[in-house]
Amino acid sequence: QQQVKQSPQSLIVQKGGISIINCAYENTAFDYFPWYQQFPGKGPALLIAIRPDVSEKKEGRFTISFNKSAKQFSLHIMDSQPGDSATYFCAARVLRKTDSWGKFQFGAGTQVVVTP
């Protein structure tokens, strides 16, 4: 059961363009939303994360937009570069001490290809 739904499955964008990946979640107990970047043959690496008390967080060319009422969040990659070509995963986690404390739910991933 995929509690975090991610789209699109794949994305091709030209160098300099904007890549947008969307995620939707169901469990309102989630209160931490990170994005991970994974290159072939490597484990995922944390890219940027947000908590639901803010609607946007920006780090360099990467921005998370968060819509709590819609239970959606998205990753924007501005000025996309060929080196950004990777698989991106959204995730959601429960920080409060409940039965789901600490559990991570990941999206299925989006393969991004940035063409020169």
Next chain:
Amino acid sequence: EAGVTQSPTHLIKTRGQQATLRCSPISGHTSVYWYQQALGLGLQFLLWYDEGEERNRGNFPPRFSGRQFPNYSSELNVNALLLGDSALYLCASSSMGLNVADTQYFGPGTRLTVL
């Protein structure tokens, strides 16, 4: 500083056998997480260990088990292997224990193939 290491890199087993996967966290990290990455399904949370105790587990059957040793390294055991257990198994470690918003650092994974 050495990153998270996992062994073996590849593991081939037959149905019904047991598989043992190992993980060494970054020095100073006390929490270890295990994930299953099957094709097209993203990462599925398996287990979380901190200070030698299992803190939480994902929706996997009991034949997926593990432990954390006093040196904080960890072992994942999968019993009675099924073809569907074929996947990349990723280990991650973090330094802040029960502060569950801390950054997780992932290892390169163990590719388990069940024939």
